[in-house]
Amino acid sequence: MAKGEQTKSEILAAAVEMASVNGLSGLTIGALARRTGLSKSGLFAHFGSKESLQTKTLEAAAERFVHQVVAPALAETAGVSRIRALFENWLAWGTAEGGRAGCLFVAASIELDDQEGPVRDYLVWTQGEWLKILARAAERTVAAGQFQHDLDTRQFAHDCYSTMLGFHHARRLMRDPKAETRARSAFERLLAAASI
Amino acid sequence: MAKGEQTKSEILAAAVEMASVNGLSGLTIGALARRTGLSKSGLFAHFGSKESLQTKTLEAAAERFVHQVVAPALAETAGVSRIRALFENWLAWGTAEGGRAGCLFVAASIELDDQEGPVRDYLVWTQGEWLKILARAAERTVAAGQFQHDLDTRQFAHDCYSTMLGFHHARRLMRDPKAETRARSAFERLLAAASI
DNA sequence: TACAAACACGAACGTTCGTGCTATATTGAT
DNA sequence: ATCAATATAGCACGAACGTTCGTGTTTGTA
Numbered sequence: 001m002a003k004g005e006q007t008k009s010e011i012l013a014a015a016v017e018m019a020s021v022n023g024l025s026g027l028t029i030g031a032l033a034r035r036t037g038l039s040k041s042g043l044f045a046h047f048g049s050k051e052s053l054q055t056k057t058l059e060a061a062a063e064r065f066v067h068q069v070v071a072p073a074l075a076e077t078a079g080v081s082r083i084r085a086l087f088e089n090w091l092a093w094g095t096a097e098g099g100r101a102g103c104l105f106v107a108a109s110i111e112l113d114d115q116e117g118p119v120r121d122y123l124v125w126t127q128g129e130w131l132k133i134l135a136r137a138a139e140r141t142v143a144a145g146q147f148q149h150d151l152d153t154r155q156f157a158h159d160c161y162s163t164m165l166g167f168h169h170a171r172r173l174m175r176d177p178k179a180e181t182r183a184r185s186a187f188e189r190l191l192a193a194a195s196i
Numbered sequence: 197m198a199k200g201e202q203t204k205s206e207i208l209a210a211a212v213e214m215a216s217v218n219g220l221s222g223l224t225i226g227a228l229a230r231r232t233g234l235s236k237s238g239l240f241a242h243f244g245s246k247e248s249l250q251t252k253t254l255e256a257a258a259e260r261f262v263h264q265v266v267a268p269a270l271a272e273t274a275g276v277s278r279i280r281a282l283f284e285n286w287l288a289w290g291t292a293e294g295g296r297a298g299c300l301f302v303a304a305s306i307e308l309d310d311q312e313g314p315v316r317d318y319l320v321w322t323q324g325e326w327l328k329i330l331a332r333a334a335e336r337t338v339a340a341g342q343f344q345h346d347l348d349t350r351q352f353a354h355d356c357y358s359t360m361l362g363f364h365h366a367r368r369l370m371r372d373p374k375a376e377t378r379a380r381s382a383f384e385r386l387l388a389a390a391s392i
Numbered sequence: 393t394a395c396a397a398a399c400a401c402g403a404a405c406g407t408t409c410g411t412g413c414t415a416t417a418t419t420g421a422t
Numbered sequence: 423a424t425c426a427a428t429a430t431a432g433c434a435c436g437a438a439c440g441t442t443c444g445t446g447t448t449t450g451t452a
Contacts, residue, residue, distance in 0.1 A: 021310045042400040110306040113368040114217045166358025172309040238430040
């Protein structure tokens with residue numbers, strides 16, 4: 001990896017962390033430069049615009065997400081156990097880094113829901129992909145004979161994600177010690193309702 | 197109402213709208229002054245600090261929320277119909293103003309989950325109250341014999357709110373035309389699982 | 393070893409941020 | 423009509439914002 005790429009990926013690693021805490025608009029170039037030990041202009045040159053930095057940060061987060069949440073779950077055999085893995089990995093992902101920093105995508109989803117532009121477009125795309133991944137996992141579970149054959153898999157994906165969002169709220173804002181218990185309880189009921 | 201109070205409540209009405217779109221940190225004093233036709237300093241004098249403005253904005257939103265969501269539901273007879281009213285009113289609340297402007301509390305919940313301070317504290321309090329309202333409505337439904345007597349009402353409240361958050365995501369970010377259908381479907385399953 | 397390309401820096405731009413002062417209107421009670 | 427209290431405007435501040443520019447410093451290649 002060339003020097004520039006190396007630096008860029010270090011910047012983006014810090015950017016993902018910072019944006020997870022302060023949001024994408026709270027991700028300022030000055031603060032990011034201070035944190036990475038670069039000058040503002042030196043850092044800026046890597047991206048050309050704040051908007052580009054935001055998009056690249058989301059891309060970097062998506063790469064991590066695939067690595068930490070999706071890929072390990074695909075290692076599980078298709079069916080309920082894979083769905084369980086997706087769910088558990090997501091909980092761990094949203095809780096990572098010692099409890100600090102919620103899921104960047106959740107934060108961005110709220111921040112950008114009224115802000116038109118390419119950053120929003122990219123976010124919508126990733127979120128759509130994530131829902132598709134959940135739906136596809138449900139389809140495979142139907143095919144495996146573990147879920148009802150007439151299950152609305154898109155609805156199932158939607159309900160799963162709602163549960164995750166509820167967890168995020170309970171855990172990060174309310175600091176409810178029962179957050180994980182609540183989330184798992186809701187998730188198990190979803191599984192039960194979908195199962196044969 | 198004295199002149200000052202009149203102006204202040206007009207400011208806060210605009211502030212709630214603006215913060216619903218841009219978030220609490222995106223609610224800037226300059227933009228708010230421009231919108232209300234006041235000078236920056238004139239507006240500022242009403243609050244003394246940005247933090248106070250944010251808190252007062254949340255308070256104003258809470259007042260509206262009680263008025264539009266909670267109070268009408270309390271007019272319904274206790275039981276499933278009241279819970280349904282709470283749910284439907286919430287959907288309408290999050291969709292109000294011609295589709296623009298999501299729920300300010302949802303936005304603030306994400307924005308403030310890592311930002312310590314009195315604004316966060318106040319938000320946590322309101323969200324706790326909201327969850328209590330849902331739980332209490334469930335308790336009354338149990339007492340009315342419409343829900344199972346051993347229902348975990350706090351869990352029920354949590355699951356309801358998760359469904360609302362899922363709706364918010366589907367509707368505002370994804371612009372899913374089926375958002376309401378999906379939300380109602382999930383909600384009806386919740387009701388069914390809790391019912392006798 | 394020379395040289396071009398890639399990389400990073402410091403300084404400054406214009407704008408907006410929140411927040412103070414001080415003075416002037418506007419208001420409500422006497 | 424007078425006067426004190428309240429309400430708003432004007433102006434200025436230091437800091438931070440994203441961005442641009444010109445200039446060095448590394449780096450890989452010829």
